[in-house]
Amino acid sequence: MRPLAQAAAAAALLAAGCTDAHAHARAVCVLVDVSGTYADQRHEVIRVVKSGLLPHLRPGDSLVVIRVGDHGYTKDSVVATATLDDQPSHANAQKMELAGKLDRFAAADLRERHTDLSGAILLAAEYLRASHAGRKSMVVFSDMLEELPRGAQRTLGPGELAGVDVVALNVKRLAADQNDPAAYRRRLDGWGVRLAAAKAASWTVVLDPSDLASRLEEP
Amino acid sequence: MHGLLLWPDRPALSLLVLWAVSQLLLYAARVPMHRVLRKLGTALGGAFRLAARWLRSAAEELRRRNREVLLESGRADAETRLEREFQRLATTFTADLKAYPALHRRLDESVKRVEEDLAASSLTPPTAPGWPEAVQAVASIPKAGDRTVQKVLDEIHRSAQVQEKKALQEWREAVAKRHGILAASAARWKVVHGLLEQVNRTVSGVLAASGRIDGYMDTYQKIQRGENAAERVLAVSAIELFVVSLFVVAVAGFGGFVNFQLIARPMSELVPGGAWVLGMPVSTIAALVIVLMEVAAGIFVMETLGVTHLFPRIGALSPSRRRVIFGVALAGLFLLASIEASLAILREQLLEADKALALALAGESARGAVTVAAPLLSRIPTIGQAVMGFVLPWILAMIAVPLEMLVQSGRHVIGRALVLVLQGGSGFLRIVGHVARQALGALVHAYDIWIIVPLQAERLARGRGDADRNELGPATLRNPAEQTAPSFRAPR
Numbered sequence: 001m002r003p004l005a006q007a008a009a010a011a012a013l014l015a016a017g018c019t020d021a022h023a024h025a026r027a028v029c030v031l032v033d034v035s036g037t038y039a040d041q042r043h044e045v046i047r048v049v050k051s052g053l054l055p056h057l058r059p060g061d062s063l064v065v066i067r068v069g070d071h072g073y074t075k076d077s078v079v080a081t082a083t084l085d086d087q088p089s090h091a092n093a094q095k096m097e098l099a100g101k102l103d104r105f106a107a108a109d110l111r112e113r114h115t116d117l118s119g120a121i122l123l124a125a126e127y128l129r130a131s132h133a134g135r136k137s138m139v140v141f142s143d144m145l146e147e148l149p150r151g152a153q154r155t156l157g158p159g160e161l162a163g164v165d166v167v168a169l170n171v172k173r174l175a176a177d178q179n180d181p182a183a184y185r186r187r188l189d190g191w192g193v194r195l196a197a198a199k200a201a202s203w204t205v206v207l208d209p210s211d212l213a214s215r216l217e218e219p
Numbered sequence: 220m221h222g223l224l225l226w227p228d229r230p231a232l233s234l235l236v237l238w239a240v241s242q243l244l245l246y247a248a249r250v251p252m253h254r255v256l257r258k259l260g261t262a263l264g265g266a267f268r269l270a271a272r273w274l275r276s277a278a279e280e281l282r283r284r285n286r287e288v289l290l291e292s293g294r295a296d297a298e299t300r301l302e303r304e305f306q307r308l309a310t311t312f313t314a315d316l317k318a319y320p321a322l323h324r325r326l327d328e329s330v331k332r333v334e335e336d337l338a339a340s341s342l343t344p345p346t347a348p349g350w351p352e353a354v355q356a357v358a359s360i361p362k363a364g365d366r367t368v369q370k371v372l373d374e375i376h377r378s379a380q381v382q383e384k385k386a387l388q389e390w391r392e393a394v395a396k397r398h399g400i401l402a403a404s405a406a407r408w409k410v411v412h413g414l415l416e417q418v419n420r421t422v423s424g425v426l427a428a429s430g431r432i433d434g435y436m437d438t439y440q441k442i443q444r445g446e447n448a449a450e451r452v453l454a455v456s457a458i459e460l461f462v463v464s465l466f467v468v469a470v471a472g473f474g475g476f477v478n479f480q481l482i483a484r485p486m487s488e489l490v491p492g493g494a495w496v497l498g499m500p501v502s503t504i505a506a507l508v509i510v511l512m513e514v515a516a517g518i519f520v521m522e523t524l525g526v527t528h529l530f531p532r533i534g535a536l537s538p539s540r541r542r543v544i545f546g547v548a549l550a551g552l553f554l555l556a557s558i559e560a561s562l563a564i565l566r567e568q569l570l571e572a573d574k575a576l577a578l579a580l581a582g583e584s585a586r587g588a589v590t591v592a593a594p595l596l597s598r599i600p601t602i603g604q605a606v607m608g609f610v611l612p613w614i615l616a617m618i619a620v621p622l623e624m625l626v627q628s629g630r631h632v633i634g635r636a637l638v639l640v641l642q643g644g645s646g647f648l649r650i651v652g653h654v655a656r657q658a659l660g661a662l663v664h665a666y667d668i669w670i671i672v673p674l675q676a677e678r679l680a681r682g683r684g685d686a687d688r689n690e691l692g693p694a695t696l697r698n699p700a701e702q703t704a705p706s707f708r709a710p711r
Contacts, residue, residue: 023495024495024500047582050580050581050582051577051580051581051582054580055576055577055580055581059487087487087488088484088487088488088569088573089488089569089572092572092573092576095576095580096576096579096580099579099580
């Protein structure tokens with residue numbers, strides 16, 4: 001009886017030590033602005049994603065690329081999505097496939113009038129929640145100037161971005177920002193307040209794209 | 220602080236009133252407060268002293284057990300060495316004694332032949348006849364005038380000369396024969412010399428072995444008697460063994476880490492699993508298990524060879540069964556080494572694929588292709604990793620020996636460290652107890668210093684009262700504080 005109890009205790013300990021792979025996986029949502037002046041940056045954005053983000057994704061990680069345009073909160077905005085296979089070689093093949101999709105996206109003739117950034121953030125938040133990943137990140141490539149289409153209502157509810165690290169990369173300075181740099185800073189600070197209200201884990205503005213991988217790796 | 224003031228706008232008055240109230244209250248509570256502090260000091264000091272005593276007795280008990288274990292292990296070790304020495308001696312004796320009749324016969328024969336040779340060479344050779352004198356005598360005879368006589372004399376002279384030559388020849392031949400016998404005898408002397416050297420070597424070996432046995436017996440007897448010197452020697456030896464084996468095990472640990480790194484990446488390809496155990500993916504666990512299995516196989520090989528004795532049950536098995544286990548463990552080790560070698564090759568290929576992917580994603584595939592090393596050079600890391608993958612498991616298998624040494628000596632070293640910790644803790648608690656007692660004693664005095672004004676007033680009042688009662692004059696008053704000062708026992 002005693003050995004049985006010991007075996008049961010050992011099994012319970014082992015079971016307690018076992019965790020689902022999702023808890024250790026990482027989910028990254030990339031929002032790419034295709035409106036206004038930022039539409040010209042698409043090639044550069046895809047280059048950064050391909051060279052600075054894709055190689056650093058590990059088996060089991062998820063990547064979703066969402067277009068930020070007139071209608072951010074629609075499934076049509078999703079450019080590419082994939083959860084990498086547990087087998088590294090299969091994961092590499094998936095990365096190549098993703099890279100192809102991103103290349104096609106970069107080559108497409110896209111330029112939209114509005115910038116539904118909040119809608120895209122809401123959509124990305126849903127994808128991130130659905131991934132059940134242990135670590136969730138959102139990378140935004142935009143000038144962070146929101147221009148919603150008429151009639152669109154966008155509210156980031158409290159807890160919408162709970163546990164999500166938000167990184168703004170390559171934030172383009174607009175012509176108005178050249179005249180008043182404070183406006184640029186106010187715009188970013190405003191987003192910081194909104195994201196904090198949505199319980200985002202962190203909000204960082206990264207200037208150097210080569211820092212992207214290290215930022216995402218940070219605990 | 221501000222809240223304590225009775226009249227915040229008049230802090231001086233407030234503080235004065237507070238001081239006066241405290242004087243009154245503390246003076247009134249002086250005796251019970253002294254008792255409380257005294258009791259507290261005694262209780263704290265006693266508790267710390269008891270704890271210190273318990274730690275000291277625990278340390279003593281542990282030291283005694285350590286000593287017993289150390290002496291017991293030293294005794295077992297000395298017995299093993301003695302047994303091994305006796306076995307060696309018995310083996311040598313058996314072999315030498317077996318060869319001794321033949322050796323004795325050869326020696327006897329050689330001596331007999333030498334004796335015969337000596338006897339043969341001692342025979343007196345035929346003495347050379349006195350032909351020279353005869354020839355000289357004949358030659359010195361004056362020549363007669365008679366021709367016939369002269370002719371006879373010449374004939375005699377010639378004949379004498381011939382006989383002389385013949386006798387000399389015979390004598391020379393006899394001497395040469397004796398020399399021949401003696402020359403042949405020299406080889407037999409050499410044989411005798413060689414045989415005697417052989418005997419000398421055997422006897423020297425036996426003497427050396429008996430000297431070693433004497434030394435071991437001496438050590439064994441000292442251990443049996445439980446002498447402190449023997450314990451010290453054993454303790455030093457155990458610590459040395461612990462340090463050396465710890466170093467070797469640490470080196471082997473680093474080897475194991477390299478081994479693990481070599482197979483971790485390809486294992487993720489072979490064991491793709493979603494589950495994580497204890498914060499590690501299953502593939503990492505699998506790689507770790509392979510490394511540990513190599514160590515386990517190595518331990519079994521060493522056990523079955525009799526090099527280590529970690530598992531007494533294996534040592535108690537029959538030789539045939541041990542051979543079976545040895546074969547299985549060796550085959551397992553070979554299999555694991557082969558698997559590791561192949562995984563190491565796979566690792567290199569995967570790393571190259573990863574590099575190619577990174578270059579392709581960065582849009583630099585063309586440049587990457589140009590910078591690829593020559594085929595011969597590019598194979599060197601692959602071959603090197605494969606060799607490492609095959610060799611490292613065999614090196615890891617050797618860990619059983621230092622591991623056993625570490626386990627054996629670690630028991631004593633850890634026990635000794637625990638004794639030191641307990642003794643240190645005991646000393647620390649004694650100091651803390653002493654400090655607590657003295658601090659509370661000082662607190663009693665500090666208490667009296669705070670209420671020095673009412674105390675001095677009391678002293679003056681008592682002095683006057685005593686002077687009224689005592690005609691001889693005022694009594695020598697002691698400081699009330701001294702009267703109530705706690706009388707703590709001195710620390711032991």
